[in-house]
Amino acid sequence: MGIFEKGFERPSPIQEESIPIALTGRDILARAKNGTGKTAAFTIPILEKTDATKNIIQAVILVPTRELALQTAQVCKELGKHLGTQVMVTTGGTSLKDDIMRLHQTVHVVVATPGRLVDLAGKGVAKLSNVTMLAMDEADKLLAPEFEPVIAQVIDFCAKNRQILLYSATFPVTVKSFKDKWLRKPYVINLMEELTLKGITQYYAFVEERQKVHCLNTLFSKLQINQSMIFCNSVNRVELLARKITELGYSCFYIHAKMQQGDRNKVFHDFRAGSCRNLVSSDLFTRGIDIQSVNVVINFDFPKSGETYLHRVGRSGRFGHLGIAVNLVTYEDRFNLFRIEQELGTEIQQIPQNIDPAKYCR
Template identity: 75%
Template sequence: HEHDGWKKELQLPPKDNRPQTEDVTATKGNEFEDYFLKRELLMGIFEAGFERPSPIQEEAIPIALTGRDILARAKNGTGKTAAFVIPTLEKVNNKKSNIQALLLVPTRELALQTAQVCKNLGKHMGIHVMVTTGGTTLKDDIMRLGETVHVVVGTPGRILDLASKGVADFSHATTFVMDEADKLLSPEFSPIVEQLISYFPKDRQIMLFSATFPMIVKNFKEKFLVKPYEINLMDELTLRGVTQYYAFVEEKQKVHCLNTLFSKLQINQSIIFCNSTNRVELLAKKITELGYSCFYSHARMLQSHRNRVFHDFRNGVCRNLVCSDLLTRGIDIQAVNVVINFDFPKNAETYLHRIGRSGRYGHLGLAINLITYEDRFNLYKIEQELGTEIQSIPPVIDKRLYVAPSALDDAQIQQPNKQQALITQKQQQQHQHHQQQQQQQQQQQPQQQAQQLPQQSQPPMPQQQPLPAHPQQMPPMQPQQMMPPYQQYPQQFAQYPQQYPPQYQNMPGYPPQMNYYGQPIPPQAYQQRPMPPQMQQQPPSPYANQPNGAQAGRGGGKQQANGPQGPGIKTVS
């Protein structure tokens, strides 16, 4: 056992005791040491908290180490990133100073996250990782590439820019990985990616990872991949650990319903999705007014602001994040256990990526969709495409479906058991008289009404609730007092609570349906709204181009320039 001495010196993180689903646990029983990886890499793997490979890692790592092309399809949140980072780092020779691998991702946030995984796993290996995305200065990247860089992580546009200028030399890079390949091969990116491949050597290895594989990926495979090894770990598309519900609401009830969910659910951290950048900002302001801490992030913000929000949210500074679909792909924040679709997505792919933000790495999560009358067909279509069932939201949601057992208190553990006992009791007593069953139901009613959704109540009063150090044992979310604005943030930083940007303070187009706390909207709110443009377009008048009163009908006569009906022409016979 002498060769195992290095294990004793490892600085292992605290063990994560949360239960995991079969997406992650149904393995063949391999160990990371079975792949004959370098000891420095194994040290990084164990210190990052990895114990044994997940199913996608078991399939991908040994094949990737042989240098064969890979086409891997696996669910979000099952350890895809490590499945390509581990073999990539293993094959890098740190004695050479040239670029040896490119990891291509579609979004800036995912690039930062992937680069961080590379740095964490390879911290003992002396490998230099560089991340480059649009939104950062080109000069810094050029200076950085003048030094030693072994692995480049980035987004397609910037990488092609560096390669075409001759700044980044990929002629010795034998590994080319595409994460979220379906997005990278969409019409906006595919010409860039195909151009990029021409800068790589002929004997390169291409690895594609994605949750969905549309036809464009198959066409790319036939054109560029050589006898790829195909991995498919997708029995059903949605994550097993995520319980999905929908609540049928009117547009104007959404904020009130969200307020009720906040007060009833035991939220660790939540991500709330909207379909437009304007609605993201308005909803973030509304949540702040309700007394909950809230950040927002969308594509029209400065990159440095987005990075700051992402970093602080991941570190538990704030419980809630409102964002557009910018953050749907691959973003991994373990403490998120609730995702709320404030606006229902338009297609199944977006829905799948959104709900994959909870239930990361086989843990438990909850996805709640607020459905309006117009969304009902979309809901049915997405259920059919994904082969999943989205249930109507019950009056009481069992906390064991989405809260780690360590964070449940005794009362919460006992309550669902009580309900189960009542159900079995009913089954045993079905032959008894109908009236006895009615009496039992009446006894249960007071318990269920205590947590009924949605409950028409006043907004809760803000209370101060400090966040614990470990994100897995956060208490139920309570409305929090306004947090002091951080001094180190740039001015006009999109972070709540803080001063709202001046252009939105008295916004004329503020959606009236957002002005909702459970009380009816005053009629003045509607009267002050501008008339829709289609109602303003009236049929052209035959007298439009003539001076007022120039033609006064058939009989001529007296003119009334401004009668009670407004400007008009009145004829008197």
């Protein structure tokens, strides 16, 4: 019922491959891009295998950022709504006291960032000895050198017969060494061929730096925007641009890494709830954030790397949704544009006078 109410009609490829394997109890190493339904691929088997009648923590989901933790916990709660499964989210930057109080009540699944969880487990507040399922999302980020010792601690707190589900968009060396050390005969899934840019029509407009705001204004007046995300390359530019957009008379929020966590949560929540049409963001916000109604992504500043481009543009047109991406490209950006096209094997076309609404409006 939870799956049905969430509006999922058929499993995406990553879900089809991982759910049956996860249910057998085998470790999984899955490589899949954002927007392919990764979150449900591990939350569904976790919820299925959790026994809501037992008052113990049975599963842990680790993610690298607070925003992703909140979003993943939300998916967990929605999918497990009719199971009586109690999901708790705990991340750094929030009140430790509240978490301790919450852990005195029933919790079956914990969604967490690693540092905070180790803190709670070390204090003996979060009892992880019955945790038989551990999922790690965005594992390439979680296994960065600064995180890895903490992850090892989390695993040591879990049950000896635990199952590990590892999901990552890229497989750097750290992921390989982690796999060799901790995973037992993992089932390997690789769905990287399915570019998240499917369903997204990409355009570029050659502009001078000083024409960018004017160009953006034109786009706003011409496009049928449900919701848009506009990316800048620096925190200062995010705030300046948000101010400019507001002066032009459009509703606009902004979000970046230097904001207080509470403010970030509020902006994310309000934008997601649809209380504002446009969101200006720095790259903090590109990974794994899924807002269904975003149908236009604008790179106000063109990104430097293919990976950043993919993560930004992969926001719109996520699994089964259509979207367009418009890149404002200056003379200096032209080599990056060409390089990213080659690297991602995709085509970024020159923007036409009129864009067919069928390409991005359902």
